[in-house]
Amino acid sequence: MIRDLAFQFAQxxxxxxxxxxxxxxxxxxxxxxxxxxxxxxxxxxRDLVRLLRKEVVLAESSSWLFRVIPYVVFAGTxxxxxxxxxxxxxxxxxxxxxxxxxxxxxxxxxxFLALAGMDVGTSFGGIGSSREVMIASLAEPAMLMIVFxxxxxxxxxxxxxxxxxxxSPEVGLRVSLGLGMIALVMxxxxxxxxxxxxxxxxxxxxxxxxxxMVLEYSGRHLALIELSSYLKLLLYVSLIACLFAPWGIxxxxxxxxxxxxxxxxxxxxxxxxxVLLALFETSIAxxxxxxxxxxxxxxxxxxxxxxxxxxxxxxx
Amino acid sequence: MMAxxxxxxxAALLLLLPIAIVLGRSSHSSAVVYGASLIVxxxxxxxxxxxxxxxxxxxxxxSLPFGLPWLGAHFRIDALSAFFLVVVNLGGAAASLFALGxxxxxxxPQRVLPFYPxxxxxxxxxxxxxxxxxxxVAWEFMSLTSWALVIAHHRDPENLRAxxxxxxxxxxxxxxxxxxFGLLASAGGDYTFEAMRATHLGPGxxxxxxILVLIGTGSKAGLVPLHAWLPLAHPAxxxxxxxxxxxxxTKLAVYAFVRIVFDLLGSxxxxxxxxxxxxxxxxxxxxxxxxxxxxxxxxxxxxxxVENIGIIFIGLGLALAFQAHGMPNAAALxxxxxLLHVFNHxxxxxxxxxxxxxxxxxxxxxxxxKLGGLIHRMPHTAVLVLIGCMAISALPPLNGFVSxxxxxxxxxxxxxxxxxxxxxxxxxxxxxxxxxxxLAAACFVKVFGVSFLxxxxxxxxxxxxxxxxxxxxxxxxxxALCFLAGILPGLFIDALAPVTQAxxxxxxxxxxxxxxxxxxxxxESRSSYNGLLVFAFILSSGMLAAYAIHRLASDKWRxxxxxxxxxxxxxxxxxxxxxxxxxxxxxxxxxxxxxxREIGEMPLPGSMAPAHLTVRLRDPIWDACYAxxxxxxxxxxxxxxxxxxxTIRRYLSLVFALLVLLLLALAAWP
Numbered sequence: 001m002i003r004d005l006a007f008q009f010a011q012x013x014x015x016x017x018x019x020x021x022x023x024x025x026x027x028x029x030x031x032x033x034x035x036x037x038x039x040x041x042x043x044x045x046r047d048l049v050r051l052l053r054k055e056v057v058l059a060e061s062s063s064w065l066f067r068v069i070p071y072v073v074f075a076g077t078x079x080x081x082x083x084x085x086x087x088x089x090x091x092x093x094x095x096x097x098x099x100x101x102x103x104x105x106x107x108x109x110x111x112f113l114a115l116a117g118m119d120v121g122t123s124f125g126g127i128g129s130s131r132e133v134m135i136a137s138l139a140e141p142a143m144l145m146i147v148f149x150x151x152x153x154x155x156x157x158x159x160x161x162x163x164x165x166x167x168s169p170e171v172g173l174r175v176s177l178g179l180g181m182i183a184l185v186m187x188x189x190x191x192x193x194x195x196x197x198x199x200x201x202x203x204x205x206x207x208x209x210x211x212x213m214v215l216e217y218s219g220r221h222l223a224l225i226e227l228s229s230y231l232k233l234l235l236y237v238s239l240i241a242c243l244f245a246p247w248g249i250x251x252x253x254x255x256x257x258x259x260x261x262x263x264x265x266x267x268x269x270x271x272x273x274x275v276l277l278a279l280f281e282t283s284i285a286x287x288x289x290x291x292x293x294x295x296x297x298x299x300x301x302x303x304x305x306x307x308x309x310x311x312x313x314x315x316x
Numbered sequence: 317m318m319a320x321x322x323x324x325x326x327a328a329l330l331l332l333l334p335i336a337i338v339l340g341r342s343s344h345s346s347a348v349v350y351g352a353s354l355i356v357x358x359x360x361x362x363x364x365x366x367x368x369x370x371x372x373x374x375x376x377x378x379s380l381p382f383g384l385p386w387l388g389a390h391f392r393i394d395a396l397s398a399f400f401l402v403v404v405n406l407g408g409a410a411a412s413l414f415a416l417g418x419x420x421x422x423x424x425p426q427r428v429l430p431f432y433p434x435x436x437x438x439x440x441x442x443x444x445x446x447x448x449x450x451x452x453v454a455w456e457f458m459s460l461t462s463w464a465l466v467i468a469h470h471r472d473p474e475n476l477r478a479x480x481x482x483x484x485x486x487x488x489x490x491x492x493x494x495x496x497f498g499l500l501a502s503a504g505g506d507y508t509f510e511a512m513r514a515t516h517l518g519p520g521x522x523x524x525x526x527i528l529v530l531i532g533t534g535s536k537a538g539l540v541p542l543h544a545w546l547p548l549a550h551p552a553x554x555x556x557x558x559x560x561x562x563x564x565x566t567k568l569a570v571y572a573f574v575r576i577v578f579d580l581l582g583s584x585x586x587x588x589x590x591x592x593x594x595x596x597x598x599x600x601x602x603x604x605x606x607x608x609x610x611x612x613x614x615x616x617x618x619x620x621x622v623e624n625i626g627i628i629f630i631g632l633g634l635a636l637a638f639q640a641h642g643m644p645n646a647a648a649l650x651x652x653x654x655l656l657h658v659f660n661h662x663x664x665x666x667x668x669x670x671x672x673x674x675x676x677x678x679x680x681x682x683x684x685x686k687l688g689g690l691i692h693r694m695p696h697t698a699v700l701v702l703i704g705c706m707a708i709s710a711l712p713p714l715n716g717f718v719s720x721x722x723x724x725x726x727x728x729x730x731x732x733x734x735x736x737x738x739x740x741x742x743x744x745x746x747x748x749x750x751x752x753x754x755l756a757a758a759c760f761v762k763v764f765g766v767s768f769l770x771x772x773x774x775x776x777x778x779x780x781x782x783x784x785x786x787x788x789x790x791x792x793x794x795x796a797l798c799f800l801a802g803i804l805p806g807l808f809i810d811a812l813a814p815v816t817q818a819x820x821x822x823x824x825x826x827x828x829x830x831x832x833x834x835x836x837x838x839x840e841s842r843s844s845y846n847g848l849l850v851f852a853f854i855l856s857s858g859m860l861a862a863y864a865i866h867r868l869a870s871d872k873w874r875x876x877x878x879x880x881x882x883x884x885x886x887x888x889x890x891x892x893x894x895x896x897x898x899x900x901x902x903x904x905x906x907x908x909x910x911x912x913r914e915i916g917e918m919p920l921p922g923s924m925a926p927a928h929l930t931v932r933l934r935d936p937i938w939d940a941c942y943a944x945x946x947x948x949x950x951x952x953x954x955x956x957x958x959x960x961x962x963t964i965r966r967y968l969s970l971v972f973a974l975l976v977l978l979l980l981a982l983a984a985w986p
Contacts, residue, residue: 052869059878061771063691065702067873075858079850095834096846096853100724101712105850108711111757118765118892121688122880126892129765133758134900140757141750144724148746151728157843216879220865293904300747307743311731 004092011091012082015238018267019081019230020044022237022274027201029278044230051223059120059216069116070217070224076109077228081235085242087262088250089160098157099147103140106191106235109228110136117213128212131289135197135209138296139190142183145303149180150243152310159242167246179306181244186299188236190292192229195281197292200229207286237273238266245269318367318376319391319444322401325360326440329353332433340426346419349429353436354412360440361405368398368811383449390508392446395814396579399655400443400571403662406797407564408436410790411556414670417784418556421677427468428554435461435560442568448497448507452490455572459486459536462565465557466549478548485545489535493572496528500580512580522581526588529576530595537569538622539629540599541937546622547606551614551682555673558614562621563666567658570628577636578651578819586640586735592633593741597748600626602937604755605909608901609933611684611894613672613767617665620708620759623752624661627723628654630745634726635820637738644822646729649837651816652809652824653722659808660715660801664707667794671701674787675767678780684894686774687767693780698768700791705764707798709757713851715801718835720753721845722809725837755901762897771888803847805835895931902931910934 024041031038058066080102083094097105110132117129151157153174154165165171190197193210202208208215214225242249248265250258287295332352339345377392393401415432422428438461441454463486467479499521500512517525535542550561577584603623610616631654638647674697675690676682691698707714727746733739772778782788801808806827813823827835834846865871878884906912910933919925962970 052865055870056873057876057879058873060875061689061878063769065691065769071858071862072854074861075854078857078861079853082853093849093853095840095844096832096849097712098843098845100721100843101717101845101850104710104712104717104721105854107709107754107757108706111706111709111711111761114761115765115769118761118897119769120878120880121770121888121891122878122884123890123892124880126765126770126897129761130892130897130900133761134904137751137754137758137901138904140754141747144750144753145743145747148728148743151843152731156841157725157728158841161841215881218879219873220869224861224865289900290903304743304747307746308740311739311743 001092007088008082008092011086011088012078014086014263015081015231015234016078016227018270019227019234020048022234022270023230025271025274026233026278026281029275030282033278033282044226048223048227051218051226052220054219056219056221059122062120062216066116066119066216067221069112069119070221070228072112073109073116074224074228074231076105076112077231077235080105080109081231081238083159084235084238085159085163085249086238087248087266088254088259089163089242090251091160094160095158099151099159099162100144100157102159103143103147106232107136107140109232113213113225116217120216122216124212124215128209128215131209132213135190135292135296138293138300139187142296142300142303143187143191145300145307146180146184146187149176149303149306149310152307153177159239163242163246163249164251166243167249176306176309177244179302179309181240183299183303183306184240184243186295186302188240189280190296190299192233192236194277196284196287197295199286207289209289234270237270237277241266241269241273318363319378319393321363322360322393322440322444323378323380323391325356325363326437326444328356329433329437329440333430336426336429336433339429345429346422346425347416349433350412350415350419353433354409354416357405357408357412357436361402361409364393364398364401364405367393368395368402368814377446383447383453384507387447387449387507389450390446390510391441391444391450392509393444395818396571396574397443399659399812399815400567401440403567403659404436404439404443404564407560407662407666408439410666410670410794411560413793414559414673414787414790415554415556416786418554418670418673418677418787420784422554424468427470428465428557431461431464431468432557435465435557439560439564439568443571446509448501448509448512451572452494452497455493456490458565458568459483459490462549462553462557462561465553467552468554468557469552472552474548475552478545478552482545482549485535485542489532489542491532492528492535493532496525496532496576499525499528500576509575509580516582519585523585523588525581526577526591529573530591533569533573533576534595537566537573537625537629538599538603539595539625540602540622541941543599543603543622544938544942547610547615547618550618550621551612555614555669555676558618558673559666559669562618562669563662566621566625567662570625570632570654570658573632574651574655574819577632578639584636584640586637587737589633589637589640590737590741592629592636593738593745596626596629596631596633597745598626599623599629600752601748601755602626602909604752604759605905608755608759608762608898609906609910611766613675613682613684613687613763614669615682616684616759616763617668617672620756621661621665623756624657624665624708626752627720627749628657628661630654630749631657631719631723631726633745634723634730634742637730637733637742638726639820641733641735643729643732644820645838646726646732647820648816648822648824649722649729650726651820652812653719653726655812655815656722656805656808657716657719660707660719660798663794663797663801664704664716667704667791667798668701668708670787670791670794671697671704674783674791675780677783679774679776681774681776684763684766687772687777688770688774688888688891689768689772689777690780691768693777694768694782696782696788697791700788700795701768702764703795703798705760707802709760710753711757713802713847713854715798715805718802718805718845718847720749722837723749725843728843729838755905758901762894766892766894766897770891773888773891773893803851804833805845805847806830806833809835902933906933909936911936
């Protein structure tokens, strides 16, 4: 029991500690691909520390909700990230929320962030919120259909059970699994506001979605929001890794040596995910906002097709 | 015995009718009527709750010598009616409590007060009735009293139109139910529910009953395409009555459907569920899309009722499918999900309608484009409405999520169903469910963000004030229930066990004995959810973060003008409005569903005239179903109009011709 509790906390701290590094890695690789030197890998940590020390400037028309939302968003995202198996499945609290509940937790975080965009009563906040919910209204159903596909293959919506199943030889190559993976990657790109859906590094406000929504935040509030978006990126990479590359994830009663290998494998998977994301982002142009529904509609259709295949036949 | 007690409560409510008439316009009338309704509804509700918990499975009935002479009036309480009695009286008690404060603003109380207790009584009687005659009488009383409440503010021509459409649709629905009961009573002509349970109809007749029941209850519940009256009538009534109509009366339509299809009609055919699922899926998505296009707060909430009815019917359809294929365990899961959503929706929809009523009495506005910044002026209402918005958007750890999660779990067992139609239908329905949940969240960001956040868009919103204590308490109780049902869902699921046991002969595994109060629909290796721990985790990690940051980093803050990229504009009209917030979604979905067109008129260069943007939406269902009927009716009435202006000679010859025709028909009859 104590041991399990320790592992649960270790995972919570691990995701929190690693998430800025992952974002730093993506930024560094992108810069190198553009033949720039790029910021150091540890720059996101420095940014966070600097923001945390700064004073918060609140808009005159903002309400108490505006000050609470960063903590709510951070807590929701952190809890969700802590429930995704990273290096060890069967975490102590993995049964509190299955994959559907994790998606819904991220949905709660987004709900509040969109409210924060509306709180001050500026036009940029509104534009960000309204586009964010438009993107979410397609990304969320696509995500749920992916969950359906995976749950029907693994016979469970519990992530631990799913990871264990995916690690077993029973899985095999399936069409539905492939469709689900493509759809999941598309949804992950949209959910994390990456190119081609949104540009995390843009300087033109009219093209921003996520950044426009949090435009009024400053100081520690901004730090928490930034950290939540780092966590969300890490969560999606971990999710894809634990579902489609579950190698190395140990189970509840593993030797210390196995655990060490598992942690190394996890960090390797994160690095690979980050490099792939950077490669993808540099090789594609950002699309217009109203192209996004087509992109996400394709993800939704792929996921629906995958679910349908699972319903119709056991062997796909 | 229990049924007799319940009838005493109903009689007490009916007794309030003469009292309300006698008191008339006196200043105490609203306090007396609402206070008494509150007490009676509370007693009835607690009594029903005890019946559900203590006497699970026991049935009590009573028959009175009213009504048809050879039939009498039969009343009965079983687990299903006890559950719906709880829903009715919880909604009734909350609405009465809310109205204690809200009703004081009513400028014509004598148009509301006499009908209100009768409406509550009729809703109780619908649930208690145990024969077709009493059921239909109670059903009609419920329709007529609510119609009277809809046209309470009859000076507004829109309300009168709403009343007319409502009356037509309600009569149409009752006609369908009447025919359905006629078929159920079959040749024996025994209209008690007990006799109907004993007779088994052939497959053709049973299917006909199903269609009639879908029309009859669907027109009351607001199933697409029979929903047209609902967004007109629900907002027209005073807000506490809107809450009852949306939160409770639509649930009674669900009760009637469950009572007839699951209880009276006998074992279902597999393809029935196809119809129910398809209707549920279409209703869920269309309801939320309509809602997103609205900027009238109460109408938006009414459209959301349509969406939630769709979700409930998806659960019922799944239960039917499982029952038809002999999977009682899964049927119990689907039915529990649907009934839990009935309860949840009645709670959070009443809460949200109370919130809209509070806004209405504080600002006099229903139009969200004229609100804004109310969180500063109405802090208590704002928090409580925020909880309602989270619950209806199915966000954990609140109650809306639990019932939708259970529905999704029921969908995940459905590949085991053997029939191909269902295999193709259920994934599509699952996608519509997911889509409607995501769109609902978008819609309630709009509701809360536009009306409570930002800056006031009108002087009324800027000068709003918090509402009366009793109204806040009523909303607070419902918000607490949303929260309780979200973090301790096991208790609520267990309370539904006797209901599903009676209807599908199985119930979900006992939940409150599971460690940590998780809910586990089938097996822990398949899926589990624990609202309590999720809430505890979010709370503790949020507090931890706040504490650590305030302690170790900085806790300084100051106020300044908004940043807005360096161009802050003091004019509140520069904010995003409800229509502009919905514009991306209107463009993505509305251009297909509503043929939305945006027509922009730009003035010539140099001209100082304002630019105009007009948005045109078409209602596809009104155009396809209602406009042709209205067209045919007016076409026929215009043709038949000549008959009013004939000479007496012509009338006589018409009568003679008809007589000859009838005689000929009689002669030709074999």
